[in-house]
Amino acid sequence: MGDERVLRIEGLCARVGEAEILHGVDLEVRPGEVHAVMGPNGSGKSTLSHVLMGRPGYEVTGGSVTLDGVDLLALPTWQRARAGLFLALQHPTEVPGVSLESVVAEATRQSGEEPGESTHDVHDVLVREASRIGFDKRFLARPLNVDLSGGEKKRNETLMLGALGRSYAVLDEIDSGLDVDALAAVSRRIQEATDEDGLGVLAITHFSRLLDVLEPDRVHVLAAGRIQAVGGPELAERLEAEGYAGVLAEAGASVGLPAGVTHPGDDGHDAGFGEDPFADPLA
Amino acid sequence: MARPDTDEEVWRYSRIGELDLDRYAPLKRQRATQTVVQRDLSAFGEMSAVVVIRNGWIVEATASSDAVDAGLYAGPVGDAPDGESLLGAAVDVPVDLFGHLNRAFGPEPLAVVVPDGVRLGAPVVVVVLTDGDGAAVFPRVLVRVGADASADVVELHTSTKVDALVAPVLEATVGRDGHLRHALVQELGPRVWQLGHQAFQVEKSGRLEAFAAGLGGDYARTRTDCRLVGRGADGRLAAAYYGEDDQTLDFRTFQDHAAPDTTSTLLFKGALDGESRSVYTGLIRVRPEAVRTVAHQTNRNVKLSSDAWAESVPNLEIETDDVVCSHASTVSPVDEDQRFFLESRGVPTVAAERLLLEGFFEDVAAASPHPAVAAMLRDALADRLDRRDALADGASGSAGEGAA
Numbered sequence: 001m002g003d004e005r006v007l008r009i010e011g012l013c014a015r016v017g018e019a020e021i022l023h024g025v026d027l028e029v030r031p032g033e034v035h036a037v038m039g040p041n042g043s044g045k046s047t048l049s050h051v052l053m054g055r056p057g058y059e060v061t062g063g064s065v066t067l068d069g070v071d072l073l074a075l076p077t078w079q080r081a082r083a084g085l086f087l088a089l090q091h092p093t094e095v096p097g098v099s100l101e102s103v104v105a106e107a108t109r110q111s112g113e114e115p116g117e118s119t120h121d122v123h124d125v126l127v128r129e130a131s132r133i134g135f136d137k138r139f140l141a142r143p144l145n146v147d148l149s150g151g152e153k154k155r156n157e158t159l160m161l162g163a164l165g166r167s168y169a170v171l172d173e174i175d176s177g178l179d180v181d182a183l184a185a186v187s188r189r190i191q192e193a194t195d196e197d198g199l200g201v202l203a204i205t206h207f208s209r210l211l212d213v214l215e216p217d218r219v220h221v222l223a224a225g226r227i228q229a230v231g232g233p234e235l236a237e238r239l240e241a242e243g244y245a246g247v248l249a250e251a252g253a254s255v256g257l258p259a260g261v262t263h264p265g266d267d268g269h270d271a272g273f274g275e276d277p278f279a280d281p282l283a
Numbered sequence: 284m285a286r287p288d289t290d291e292e293v294w295r296y297s298r299i300g301e302l303d304l305d306r307y308a309p310l311k312r313q314r315a316t317q318t319v320v321q322r323d324l325s326a327f328g329e330m331s332a333v334v335v336i337r338n339g340w341i342v343e344a345t346a347s348s349d350a351v352d353a354g355l356y357a358g359p360v361g362d363a364p365d366g367e368s369l370l371g372a373a374v375d376v377p378v379d380l381f382g383h384l385n386r387a388f389g390p391e392p393l394a395v396v397v398p399d400g401v402r403l404g405a406p407v408v409v410v411v412l413t414d415g416d417g418a419a420v421f422p423r424v425l426v427r428v429g430a431d432a433s434a435d436v437v438e439l440h441t442s443t444k445v446d447a448l449v450a451p452v453l454e455a456t457v458g459r460d461g462h463l464r465h466a467l468v469q470e471l472g473p474r475v476w477q478l479g480h481q482a483f484q485v486e487k488s489g490r491l492e493a494f495a496a497g498l499g500g501d502y503a504r505t506r507t508d509c510r511l512v513g514r515g516a517d518g519r520l521a522a523a524y525y526g527e528d529d530q531t532l533d534f535r536t537f538q539d540h541a542a543p544d545t546t547s548t549l550l551f552k553g554a555l556d557g558e559s560r561s562v563y564t565g566l567i568r569v570r571p572e573a574v575r576t577v578a579h580q581t582n583r584n585v586k587l588s589s590d591a592w593a594e595s596v597p598n599l600e601i602e603t604d605d606v607v608c609s610h611a612s613t614v615s616p617v618d619e620d621q622r623f624f625l626e627s628r629g630v631p632t633v634a635a636e637r638l639l640l641e642g643f644f645e646d647v648a649a650a651s652p653h654p655a656v657a658a659m660l661r662d663a664l665a666d667r668l669d670r671r672d673a674l675a676d677g678a679s680g681s682a683g684e685g686a687a
Contacts, residue, residue, distance in 0.1 A: 053623075053627050055623050056623060077623060077626040077627055078626040078627075081626070081627055081629035082629045086628075087627050093620050093623075095621050095624060095638075095639065095642060096645070097641065097643060097646060098625075098638050098639065098641070098645075102638060103625055103628055104628070106630040106631075106634045106635075106638060107628040109634075144624075160628060
């Protein structure tokens, strides 16, 4: 089992505060594959990305996530990253006084290694990555994301993705806030990482325009905390043309359940693993 | 002069009630011999003058020939040109008991005089060393930067591991179109009490940049008064402080606008670990004549431990219209979103907090008047973060064993 290379999400349930958001998500991403997760606002897309990386405030109540056989949910965030997971945030955090270069140096430093030992390599890698996505290298020494435009922040995320060389990347709306040129540069770099390095990609997006360049192997429709439909690239085109209602109705999903509202049956029971079999179905 | 108590706003939250003055006695004299300057000053490179004040007494004062030729005086006030006029130039009446004690018991003050039109290319460095056990020590430094003159003055306050009371006073005036960049790096020993006062007075179109690093001491208090008395005067105050164990670091600031078109900014940032405490209270005062004042005040505190405590009280007293004033104050733990962001890139938690704290102080370090001072702050911060990391390693090591 340890030899199998796959990011496997099984029956993942999670809540934020008192609100149950994910109700059993199943997904598998293999090296070199691109999976798109699409879904209406509030369907749990961002929650999924945060849960995978272990963001504080997001509580897993059931299911499992393994990365190449490693139990990801048992690890603190930084060890999930070192195990091979990258999360590109929808809203990259501004970190005053801390440079991109110092973060990448610390993120790649092995225990026992002196700080700054490999700084020169890091700098070279970052300069090379910056040129690959048309990112001015003056940003490398600037405080992380401070006073950057939305598009520059996303290029920054892509640059770190390239520099850190992780095995799987969760991209939380990497396409939002990007102009056409930036979108092309960013999605081309990600496509190259899948082709050249076998990066497995889970791309969370609202729009199919990202998928014009970054061609998905599978498209998953997430709604009401579950994967409701799965298809090929044509599914993304259909969603773009028709919206979610038709696809979700075919899948028999409960459409329009507002995000963050607890299922009546889940209310008050936190035992955790999936639906409570003893809940009153009429409640 | 009455002993201060915590009913006064400017002494609220202080530990003045714990002070037992009978434990300390003023020294009768200080021999100049056997002085040990404990700090390596080579990082400053060329210096206009080096002065050592030991237990309040000037024991060494050496100025470079270039600076002397240019007109710098750095030495006992009695020998300074027009020295008498320096006494009380920035503070006519001491602001509290410790200012009065300084005048009553202090030996001959140091005078640093930069005449009109003289622009010093290298800093004046003053080492203020306390090594008298049980001593009450009263160093007094008088600085005059003349019209159209400029100078960097760096004070390094250190001590051995003595039990002592230090009540330093700085009185500095900046003449018309003059420019003073001042730094005070306080690295006193863990048993020293410091009750300090700095008074700056800035004339028309003069400019002050004052920087302070509060690192040592058991209870270390500094009151800073910045009076902008001439049109267009500008005062910029920055400070960094880091508390460990059960230290208390206490800062009181007054941005006093007494002339039109004056500007001031203040940025004080601190981190509190262990059971340490900090106090910041600051007042922006805009007097009736100080129309078109622009004044800002920011105090940010990071609590690194649940037992640490920070008090932050900004205040405004505005007596005219047509001013732009702001104040901001925060006390919070390390930012969870920032830490998560770094962790999500693979930076271990301890290293992430370290990067964030180094980053937190970076803008204050950048405001220091000399690269050597910025380096001192960064080194002191690194030492403290090393101690913090060592504690975290110990804690996670034992937790790891427990889990396994």
